[in-house]
Amino acid sequence: MKKTNAMRILEDLDIAYQSIEYDPKTEVDGEVIAKVVQEEADHVYKTLVTEDHEGNFYVFCLPVLCHLDLKKAARVCGAKKVEMLAMKNLQKVTGYIRGGVSPIGMKKDFLCYLQEIDQDKICLSGGKKGHQIKVNPKDLVEKLDFHWADVVKE
Numbered sequence: 001m002k003k004t005n006a007m008r009i010l011e012d013l014d015i016a017y018q019s020i021e022y023d024p025k026t027e028v029d030g031e032v033i034a035k036v037v038q039e040e041a042d043h044v045y046k047t048l049v050t051e052d053h054e055g056n057f058y059v060f061c062l063p064v065l066c067h068l069d070l071k072k073a074a075r076v077c078g079a080k081k082v083e084m085l086a087m088k089n090l091q092k093v094t095g096y097i098r099g100g101v102s103p104i105g106m107k108k109d110f111l112c113y114l115q116e117i118d119q120d121k122i123c124l125s126g127g128k129k130g131h132q133i134k135v136n137p138k139d140l141v142e143k144l145d146f147h148w149a150d151v152v153k154e
Contacts (some may be wrong), residue, residue, distance in 0.1 A: 004127035024130030028099035032063020052079035062115040102127035103104035
């Protein structure tokens with residue numbers, strides 16, 4: 001298996017992870033990915049990128065079946081308003097393509113918020129279609145400077 005940037009960064013920081021590979025042609029849908037990697041959907045996280053009106057980018061990781069509350073997201077960022085990054089700008093901003101966006105190893109270090117969870121392991125994109133990484137979310141907060149936040153719609 002070829003390592004992704006996200007995997008190399010985790011290894012450099014001595015963060016334990018498990019790599020899970022699946023067919024990269026699998027539909028990019030969180031519920032489908034959860035079934036493929038044999039995890040509960042609330043343990044499989046998607047990565048969403050937002051932008052404020054000043055051109056600042058913010059990254060949010062939340063369970064695949066949840067929806068981002070943009071007002072809550074703006075509040076935790078200290079921005080007046082945030083909007084989802086246009087899909088056409090995703091690769092230019094993050095270095096990743098849809099279906100393979102990892103919060104780890106983007107082109108630049110953006111503020112990253114992780115939906116609060118009381119679990120030892122979550123799955124995130126490994127930075128390439130067909131790759132997920134299972135990691136302890138506390139390690140992301142402690143060693144990658146992610147921030148806990150409640151940003152899902154009620």
